[in-house]
Amino acid sequence: MRLGALLVASALIACAPPPSRAGRPERVVSLAPSLTEAIYALGAGDRLVGACAQCDHPDAAKALPRVGGYLAPSVELVLAARPDLVVVVPSPGNREAVRAVERAGVRVLVLQDRTLADLRAGISALATALEVPDAGERLVGEVDAGLAAVRARVNGQARPRVLLVVGHRPLIVAGGGTLQDELLTIAGGTNVAADAGAAWPAFSVEMVAARAPDVILDAAMGSEKGSRTLFQELTGVPAVQKGRIVTLDPDVIFRAGPRVPEAAGVLAAAIHGR
Amino acid sequence: MTPAIAGEGLAYDYGRGAVLDGVNLAVAAGEIVGVIGPNGSGKTTLVRLLAGVIRPGAGHVMLEGTRLDALARRDIARRLAVVPQDSALEFPFTALEVVLMGRAPHLPPLAFPRARDLDIARAAMARLEVAAVEDRALVQLSGGERQRVLLARALAQEPRVLLLDEPTTHLDLRHQTGIYDTVRALTRASGVAVLSVLHDLNLAALYCDRLLLLAAGRVVAHGTPAEVLRAPLLSEAYGVPVHVGTNAATGTPIVLPLPAPS
Amino acid sequence: MRPAHLTARRLATSLLVLAAALAVTLLAATLIGPAPASLRVALAPGGEATPDYAILFRARLPRVLLAAVVGGSLAAAGAALQALLLNPIAEPHLLGISAGAAVAGVIAIVAGADAASAVVPLAAFLGALGMITFVYLGARAAGRASPHAILLVGVVCNALAAAAIMLANAIVSYTQAQGILFWIMGSLSTQGYALVAVAAAYALVGVAWIVRHAQDLNLLALGEESALELGVEVERTRRAVFVAASLLVGAAVAVSGMIGFVGLIVPHLLRLAAGTDHRLLVPASFLGGATFLVVADTVARTALAPAELPVGVVTALLGGPFFIWLLRRSLVRGMA
Numbered sequence: 001m002r003l004g005a006l007l008v009a010s011a012l013i014a015c016a017p018p019p020s021r022a023g024r025p026e027r028v029v030s031l032a033p034s035l036t037e038a039i040y041a042l043g044a045g046d047r048l049v050g051a052c053a054q055c056d057h058p059d060a061a062k063a064l065p066r067v068g069g070y071l072a073p074s075v076e077l078v079l080a081a082r083p084d085l086v087v088v089v090p091s092p093g094n095r096e097a098v099r100a101v102e103r104a105g106v107r108v109l110v111l112q113d114r115t116l117a118d119l120r121a122g123i124s125a126l127a128t129a130l131e132v133p134d135a136g137e138r139l140v141g142e143v144d145a146g147l148a149a150v151r152a153r154v155n156g157q158a159r160p161r162v163l164l165v166v167g168h169r170p171l172i173v174a175g176g177g178t179l180q181d182e183l184l185t186i187a188g189g190t191n192v193a194a195d196a197g198a199a200w201p202a203f204s205v206e207m208v209a210a211r212a213p214d215v216i217l218d219a220a221m222g223s224e225k226g227s228r229t230l231f232q233e234l235t236g237v238p239a240v241q242k243g244r245i246v247t248l249d250p251d252v253i254f255r256a257g258p259r260v261p262e263a264a265g266v267l268a269a270a271i272h273g274r
Numbered sequence: 275m276t277p278a279i280a281g282e283g284l285a286y287d288y289g290r291g292a293v294l295d296g297v298n299l300a301v302a303a304g305e306i307v308g309v310i311g312p313n314g315s316g317k318t319t320l321v322r323l324l325a326g327v328i329r330p331g332a333g334h335v336m337l338e339g340t341r342l343d344a345l346a347r348r349d350i351a352r353r354l355a356v357v358p359q360d361s362a363l364e365f366p367f368t369a370l371e372v373v374l375m376g377r378a379p380h381l382p383p384l385a386f387p388r389a390r391d392l393d394i395a396r397a398a399m400a401r402l403e404v405a406a407v408e409d410r411a412l413v414q415l416s417g418g419e420r421q422r423v424l425l426a427r428a429l430a431q432e433p434r435v436l437l438l439d440e441p442t443t444h445l446d447l448r449h450q451t452g453i454y455d456t457v458r459a460l461t462r463a464s465g466v467a468v469l470s471v472l473h474d475l476n477l478a479a480l481y482c483d484r485l486l487l488l489a490a491g492r493v494v495a496h497g498t499p500a501e502v503l504r505a506p507l508l509s510e511a512y513g514v515p516v517h518v519g520t521n522a523a524t525g526t527p528i529v530l531p532l533p534a535p536s
Numbered sequence: 537m538r539p540a541h542l543t544a545r546r547l548a549t550s551l552l553v554l555a556a557a558l559a560v561t562l563l564a565a566t567l568i569g570p571a572p573a574s575l576r577v578a579l580a581p582g583g584e585a586t587p588d589y590a591i592l593f594r595a596r597l598p599r600v601l602l603a604a605v606v607g608g609s610l611a612a613a614g615a616a617l618q619a620l621l622l623n624p625i626a627e628p629h630l631l632g633i634s635a636g637a638a639v640a641g642v643i644a645i646v647a648g649a650d651a652a653s654a655v656v657p658l659a660a661f662l663g664a665l666g667m668i669t670f671v672y673l674g675a676r677a678a679g680r681a682s683p684h685a686i687l688l689v690g691v692v693c694n695a696l697a698a699a700a701i702m703l704a705n706a707i708v709s710y711t712q713a714q715g716i717l718f719w720i721m722g723s724l725s726t727q728g729y730a731l732v733a734v735a736a737a738y739a740l741v742g743v744a745w746i747v748r749h750a751q752d753l754n755l756l757a758l759g760e761e762s763a764l765e766l767g768v769e770v771e772r773t774r775r776a777v778f779v780a781a782s783l784l785v786g787a788a789v790a791v792s793g794m795i796g797f798v799g800l801i802v803p804h805l806l807r808l809a810a811g812t813d814h815r816l817l818v819p820a821s822f823l824g825g826a827t828f829l830v831v832a833d834t835v836a837r838t839a840l841a842p843a844e845l846p847v848g849v850v851t852a853l854l855g856g857p858f859f860i861w862l863l864r865r866s867l868v869r870g871m872a
Contacts, residue, residue, distance in 0.1 A: 072706070167714040169651035170723045170846070193842070201843030205726035206595035209587055210571030211842075220651075230652050233598075233728065236590035327761050351767030358762060364622055365757045365812040370540040375755055379767040383751055384815060386544045409540035431766075 024131045025085035025107070031073050031098075032089040034113060034257030035126065036061050039087070041258040042127055042135045050081035057259075068097070075100045085129060089113050089256075113256035114199075116182050119143070123258070139258060146261025147186055150268050154188030160214035160271055162189035163239070166250075168220050168230060170202045179256050187267035189215065205234065214238045215271050219248040246270040276339040278303045278467030279324060279354070279435045283333030286319050293319045294491045297333075301435070303465040306458060308472050308482035310502075312512050315488040317471045321439050324469065325356045337435065351379035355433035357425050357441050363412050369423045370408035373399055376430030391430075398429040401456055403449075417444030425453060429460070436460075438470040442477065450474070454481040475529040479503055479521070487511055503527040542813040550810055554823035558604065561827045565600045565834045566592060570841030599726045602735065603833040603847075604826035606724065606792045607802075609739045609784040611825020614799025615806075615818050616746045616781040619753040620774060621683045624807065625863075628785045628799035631690030635697030636667025637789040638719035642704045651715040657731075657790040660719075664786025667693060672778060680771055682760070686778065722795035722848035724833050735791060742784040743822050749773050750814040757812065795848045797855030798825050798832075805862065 029050035030036040036055040039045055051064040052073060067081060068074030071093040078086060078101055087109045088098050102108050109129050111122040120140050127136020162184055164174040174180040176194035184191045192211035193201065208216075208231065216239040218227040227245045234240050248270060252263050277300035284297040294316040301307045309317050322328045324335055326342045335342040337354060355376070363372075376398075377391040387395070399405045402422040407415055412423060421444050428436060436457070442450040458481055460466050472478045478485055478499065485502040487495040489511040495502045505518045508529060515532040539546065567575060573591040583589050613628045628634065640663020641656050649655040671693055675685035705716050746753075752773040755763040763770050785799070802825040803817060810816055829847070832854055836847040 071709075167651070169656075169715065169718050169725055171725055172714055175843075196843045197840070198843050201840075202723075202846070203842065204570070204595070204837050204844050205599070206569050206571045206573075206591045206837070207842050207844075209590040209595045210573070212587055227652075229650075229654075233594040233726070234590050235594070236585060236587050322761070325761075325765050327764050347764060347769055348767035351765060354765075356762075356765040358759075361762065362759055363757060364624060365619075366807070367754070367757065367812050368540045371542070371754075371811075371813065372758070374541055375758065375766060378751060378755060383748065386542070386547075386815075392541075 025083075025129065027081065027083045027085070028130070029067055029078055029081050029083040029086045030055060030088075031067070031078075031086065031094065032070055032091070032113075033057065034255045035087045035089060035111065035122075036064075037255070037257040037259060038123055038126055038139070039130070041139050042123075042130060042132055044130045044132060044135075047130070049083060050078060057255075070094070073097045075104075079104055079106070085109060087111065087126060087129075113179065115177070115179055116147075116260070119179070119256055119260065143258055143261060147264055150261060150264040151186050151188075154268050154272060157188055157272060159188055159190045161192050161212065161238075162215050162217060162271055163192050163208065163211065163213040164217045164253075165220055165227065166200060168227075171205065171208075171230065172200050172220075173203050175199050175201045179260070180253060183253075183260065183264045183267055184271075186264050187271055189267070189271045205230070209234050209237055212237050214242075214244060216240075216245045217248050217267070217270055218245060219250045219253045244273070275302060277301055277336070278305075278338055279469065280336045281320070281324060281330075281333065282336065284320070284323055284330045284335070285332035286316070286323060286328065287331050288319075292331075292491055294323070294330075297488075297491075297493055299469075299486055299493070299496070301467045301469050303434070303467050304461050305483050306461055306468040306470065306481055308470055308478040308485045308499075309488060310472055310475060310478055310485060311488035314490075315511075316491040317488055318439055320488070321356065321437050321469070321471060325354065325437055326350050348379050351431065353433055354435040354437065355428035355431040357421075357428045357436070357438045359439050359441075359443060360417070361412065361420060361424055366411040366413060368409050369404060369412055369415065369419075370395065370399070372412050372423055373408075373427045373430050376427040379431060394432065395426070395430045398426040399423070401429070402426045403452070418446065418449055421445060422449065422453070425456075434466060436466050436468045438468065440471050440473055442472075442474065450477060451480075457481070475503060475508070476521075479526040479528065480524060499527055503529055542811060542816055547816050550816060551819055551823065554820055554827070558823050558827045558830075561830050562600055562604060565603075565830045566597050568834055568838065569596055570838050570844075571595075595726050598729050598732050599724055599833070600830055601729075602727055602732045602791065603724050603829045605732065605735045605739050606788045606795065607798050607829025607832075608822040608826035609735075609742065609788040610795065610799040611802035611821040611828070612739075612743045612746060612818050613781040613784040613788075614825075615803035615814065615821040616753065616777050617799075618803055619757060619814055620777050620781070621687055622757065623683075623687075624804060625800065626687075627796070628781070629789075629794055629796060630694065631671055631686065631782070632693030632695075632697055633664050633667050633671070633690075633782045633785050634789040634794045635694050635701070636670075637661065637664040637786050638794060639663055639697045639700045639704075640666070641719055641790070642701055642716050645712060645715045646704055646708055651718065660790035661786055664782065664790065667697070668779060668782040668786065671782075672775070681774060681778075683774075717846075719789075719793045720848075721846035722793035722851075724792050724795075724829075724836075724847050727791065731791065735787060738787055739784060739822075742780050742787075743818065745780040746777055746784075747815065747818050749777050750818055753777065753814040753818075754812070793848070795829070795851055797851040797859070798829055801855045801859050801862075802828050804859070808862065808866065 026047055027049045028047045031052045033055045036051050037057050040058055048064055050067040053066050053069045055061045067077040071091050073094050075097050085107050086101055112118040123140050124136050127133050166172045173193045175196040175198050178199045181191050192213050231240050252266055280300040286294040311317055323330050373395045374387050377387055404419055404422045461468055485499055487502050495507050505516050508516045517530045517532055519528045521528045571591050573588040577586050578589040578592050617628055618624050618626045637660040641660035644656045644659040671690050674689040675681040752768045755766050755768045760770055803821045806820050806824050832850040833847050836845045836850045
């Protein structure tokens, strides 16, 4: 009888998930480039044991073992790194993988990156999880200071009408309620697509003509010829008339990490023509 | 006199053994030749060869003295018409449109039918008693009406040779004889040469000038109905005992299969 | 009550009515849109510099014309392919030509070409050509390509191409994936007048080539043997119509992705209304398809303004339920 109970108990223990280790996470896997940057900025970069393929900043991150892509992380590679904390941003495609990692008993921290408020909350949550709250506060302060500096630089200047293009065919632009929209505002521009009712709406060319932006920022892949071909017919649009179609590197603009002040600076320079 | 259509040494193989072998036949203008025989004896294959739809493995077909394979399709279609067993039409063409298609070989590619073409088509339909359904879709007609429309189409082609493949399958008694009355009148009046596959031996006896009995891809007998419709020949070909009598009203043979002894 | 057969007069009248409907639709579509624009301002002296002019004549009109050309091409090709495959509910995208064009376009994008450059439609068109050859040769046995064989090989090619597109979707970056979506959903973004003119000339040649074989297509509906017996060179006709129709589809997809339902619904609807004679059905489908897609594109541009819907979604939403209604009606009447 006692043997039976012992067997049952052992079986139950064997099936139970391993207990989360209390204490500071020492083996961290990051599944988003922005989170990797944040971890390094918090001074905890030495605790990273795995990163997604797109994590390339700072340089040290390039040496980290790869665990799959931002869109499609590999559950096996993540678990093989024996992490005690996995940090992730929801992407179209990584949900199932993340769930699988959770079911395997690994602690997962999911952070949003849709707005600046998300970014601040995310840095704080990350700092708390890594048990470096002071570094977290400091980093948030640096980000805010950086953004304030950009705001100050453009203060007093006219606010040009701006369109941020993300895809060429179909023509996708940055709408309101996105991080990029907030950065545009900080950088001293007015997003002509802010009222589109969606984060990444498809726009028809006639809407571009109607909204008459002063500057068109093209952050689509393969931008060089694309933007010229797309808009060359719209000679009435100020951005086309004055040749103010500026190509931007999508990596800088779309990474919602501690470098957003840099992104805001790039946007400001592009918008105000410096 | 050159026969209207003739086959010399025709052979055909679908890939699983010869379906036709060494078949010779000739149909003169104004003549009705019937092709009879059990299922699988190659009757339909023979029609397809004569129509030029398939090429013989050996031998050739002559249409009014010219080799069939030397003629363009449109030329053949102007002189030779085929009435198939049925039409697997998926699209809602009307009966009149189908009959008018018989005029296509005589018209340039995109031309519309002229008044004369309409007259010919409508006359053919009237003859076959399908004039009333000219504006109904073919797929909506009964089996019998469809068959008569198909014959009307062949007549509208104004052919000199007419091939019929069991044209009476869906027809009731009245229309069975009606069709052949029409065909016979046509041959007498215009000298059209007719070759018809039949499964009804009594109809064959009534209307055909000559008969061809096919069995296992070969011609086992040919001649007048009286010569071909004999009990021993038929029993051997069809594999069932038959009794051959005489139709008192017409003097033509009657063929009756005999039930198995009880 | 439809007359029993097609006359030259009925052909001319029907086409005139459809052409007039198209003209009116083109005009209305140019004047309707999410951005306000005044025709009077645009046409006034000095109007060329106004935003109204840019909206009407630089952004909208070329797009509306392109929608007409693409819709017409898809519908005319649909009518021809339905006749060829002896199936009244065949769709131009069924045979894999569109998917072949899409794969080639996707490869161009993945290889780094800009989605808006001229390289991509050109690649797509070449993809369509390749697929046409592949399907035709694959279906040909003993010198004949029967409708059954074409359909089978086409469906398989379609599945293969679709799988290739899924594969591309799995490996590309997020922004590139948007470009791939274009092919799958279809999109009628503004192109230059030059491209529209080329597409229009091309479509007219393609449609004329099909119409040349229109009577043969009528005869083919009777069945291969009956068509032969009525003088049709069946294999030659099939090849010519297959190639012409597929080129029309390939060109349409190359410029606008896979827009569904137009090639299925428009010929079917016109067949119910105007009869199956392809001498009328093919040009009528061109005009009807042009009108239908212009309307669908107008809805796509305005329904969620200022954002726009992919036009393939609109054609499916407009066409799907309508098609079910049509089908039920003809089933009840015993005519399907």
